[in-house]
Amino acid sequence: MSDDVELVQRIRAGAADDYAELVRRHQTRVFSILYRYERDLQRVEDLAQETFIKAWRALAQFDGRAPFEHWISRIAVRTALDHLRREKKHRKNDVAIEDLGEDALDWLHSDADKSALDAQGAAEILQLALRQLPPLDRAVIIQQELEGRSFKEIAATLETSVIAVRVRAVRARARLKRALENIGAGK
Amino acid sequence: MNNLKLKQLFAAARRETPPVPATDFAAAVLRAARRETPEEMPAPAGILEQLNGWFPRLALASLMLIVLCVAADNLLTAASPADSGDMAAQFSSQYFAGPETEDL
Secondary structure (H helix, E strand, O other): OOOHHHHHHHHHOOOHHHHHHHHHHHHHHHHHHHHOOOOOHHHHHHHHHHHHHHHHHOHHHOOOOOOHHHHHHHHHHHHHHHHHHHHHHHOOOOOOHHHOOHHHHHHHOOOHHHOOOOHHHHHHHHHHHHOOOOHHHHHHHHHHHHOOOOHHHHHHHHOOOHHHHHHHHHHHHHHHHHHHHHHHOOO | OOHHHHHHHHHHHHOOOOOOOOOOHHHHHHHHHHOOOHHHOOOOOOHHHHHHHHHHHHHHHHHHHHHHHHHHHHHHHHHOHHHHHHHHHHHHHHHHHHHHHHHO
């Protein structure tokens, strides 16, 4: 099996059908990134398609210095950010505390060491709290805390400086805490 | 919300399983990509595009070179004003005044 750089070269040379193979290799990663920003599965699929179409259009700019996975991940994050900004304009917070499962609500009102939380419940709570943050704050929190990226990597994805990301991370964390406290208080 | 609880929340959320793409997702992307117009098809970057990409760095390097030359010229002039004056006089007499003198 050829590596991604060879595959990209073949596609650029005219073997357009090979793009399906490239998509198959990276679709799970792209879905995983986008699902952190959007919970609706149909929208996640639309955003994933948008990501791969953007990559197709920009394939000439892929120089192979960084792995294709990093390149497509950046496009996915930017697509998710564009989506959050559009959503902010057209949609109000349509997820309410009533949408949280019983386990998630129990955990919110309990002490940390006395209650366990499943992945689904945690993701629901986080999503609800993150919706109250500006899109860039959300992107920084998701990349730093859920995807384990460094400040340098986040800065490259968001096309900003490391200092700016550090400052935003501190501010975003404080905002997230406040949002979670509000949810816990039933606001 | 204390830090321990926030850590717990992130750790649990990290374990969530992402949705699995539909089996025909890659084919659907390919169909959509094929609908793109030929102008939007991926193509190697042209020489002008590459130069355009290099432009800020080339401009900065040229500017630095010019500043370096001007600074070096000023330094040399300040260090030996008489010598450079003599050299200029010698140069002008050799190449401008020289042949006329011979003709006379």
